[in-house]
């Protein structure tokens with residue numbers, strides 16, 4: 001498949017590209033900063049410039065791919081405004097681009113418990129932005145899968161997770177999130193599911209297959 005990853009210089013995305021490449025896919029890495037092009041290229045994705053906050057229509061940048069992955073985020077240092085423009089509107093622009101380009105498959109990296117806002121004001125805006133983006137995707141008519149990780153860590157991958165519609169809070173290595181995203185792209189029957197994701201005991205492929213059985 002040809003797969004476009006939005007937010008391609010992000011930490012999860014940079015772990016995802018080599019997995020997708022080794023699974024035989026061609027990866028388009030959508031980045032906002034041209035200086036990241038070489039790094040993204042070395043990770044296995046073809047860099048394409050796409051700043052979701054400065055473009056209304058990102059369909060040209062996304063191109064004629066088979067699947068898209070939303071891996072972007074305004075990040076912890078950003079204010080409330082960018083939660084709307086990146087975390088919500090960026091995801092919505094990717095939905096529109098997918099529809100315009102006839103791309104049915106969309107995998108979203110979301111976050112756990114975004115319908116139960118907690119924390120400071122900016123964090124609550126982030127959760128609302130993610131929640132609205134996820135709702136729009138569920139209602140989009142696309143073949144979506146929404147992965148909602150707990151707190152992200154930079155620990156080494158374990159290849160084992162807990163996956164399900166409503167899990168207890170927990171943390172999960174970014175590398176295992178990347179592996180789950182790559183695996184759902186291998187399993188078209190994972191479309192139409194939204195799962196929380198934390199560290200756990202279940203090998204990734206069997207965790208997904210148990211949920212869709």
Ligand SMILES: NC(=O)c1ccc[n+]([C@@H]2O[C@H](COP(=O)([O-])OP(=O)(O)OC[C@H]3O[C@@H](n4cnc5c(N)ncnc54)[C@H](OP(=O)(O)O)[C@@H]3O)[C@@H](O)[C@H]2O)c1
Nearest residue numbers: 007009010011012032051052053072073111149150151152
């Ligand atoms: N932190 C947590 O504990 C946690 C828990 C659950 C879910 N999540 C979600 O998981 C997502 C991915 O995590 P991560 O650690 O991989 O995030 P990350 O390293 O912050 O990556 C986010 C990427 O989005 C890109 N981006 C920001 N604004 C953009 C724009 N206007 N146009 C295009 N790209 C833009 C950034 O580009 P630059 O490289 O140019 O900055 C960055 O590469 C987070 O954003 C968050 O929503 C996080």
